[in-house]
Amino acid sequence: MDAVIKNFPPHADQGTDAAGKKHSMHKPLTDRPSQQEVEAAVTTLLRWTGDDIAREGLIETPARVAKAFREMFSGYDQSPEDELGRTFEEVQGYDDMVLIKDMSFHSHCEHHMVPIIGKAHVAYLPDGKVVGLSKIARVVDIFARRLQTQEAMTAQIATVIQDVLKPRGVAVLIEAEHMCMAMRGIRKQGSTTLTTTFTGVFKTDFQEQARFMTMLRDKHG
Structure with a gap:
């Protein structure tokens, strides 16, 4: 049987500016200079x-x-919702964890505009449909190619996957080195920051969290 493919429209409103006005997650808030x-x-x-x-x-x-x-900074012109909009429902009954790990990325700190270099690990528990593995990597890149904090980027990836795919749960772990710590200020080279966001089953079931972390450590997971 051929795969059943559905296309979902992008979410029009995904954020709020300082004035409380909603705006699109993937459109710049200001007009670009020449x-x-x-x-x-x-x-x-x-x-x-x-x-x-x-x-x-x-x-x-x-x-x-x-x-x-x-x-x-091309991520401002790209839509993570669009990347996730094409899903496959012919999954032969598969409903266990899908984990994509060791996705390298480069981003920039919104405070000093210096690099953040790291890896993202993303898992989700399907609820009747899956998405192409490369699409998850593209979502990571889209958010990375914006001015970021690691904490915000971790939450953004988890939120958009949860909102668009509506899986039973999403787990995101990001580990990264911040050049604002290595190149200036306290100048601590080699220090790594880890951040996580869990939604759905991953947030309520600590066994699923533990399984996610175990699979990350397993070279063959």
Whole structure:
């Protein structure tokens, strides 16, 4: 039997701004400046460092930085809901845990705009339908390619999977190194931060939480 595929519309309102107005989770809240304005801003920052903006190595840097930022923060133009909207219901009765682990990502701290480098581990308990494994990885990348805190990113991944797929539960664990700790301030290289979010059965059943953690540690899990 062929797989049954359903497409779900993206959620229109997924967040609230400081004024209490709802907004889309995947659309920027502000109008973007022009390319010229971005390059001028980068030039100002280069001057502020004390370097010579006229030297050969920096002449094209403002344009390169603008191009790099467009790629590194492309998550604002992408919809995690859309990625999860295509599901498969012909799962041959499978209803046990689906775990995708060791998904590497690069994000940026919203406080200092320096890198967050880590791995995400995501599991869910299907309730009649599953989603392509690459879609979970894409959701991680979409949220990573925004200014983030690790805590918020962990919750965002779990929430959108729960809201769109409506599984019996979602478990997300993120482990990451924050360059704002390694490069500045206390300068503690190699320290790792772990955050978790559990929904549904994973939140209420500690045995399922324990099974999730055990499967993460198991090289063959």
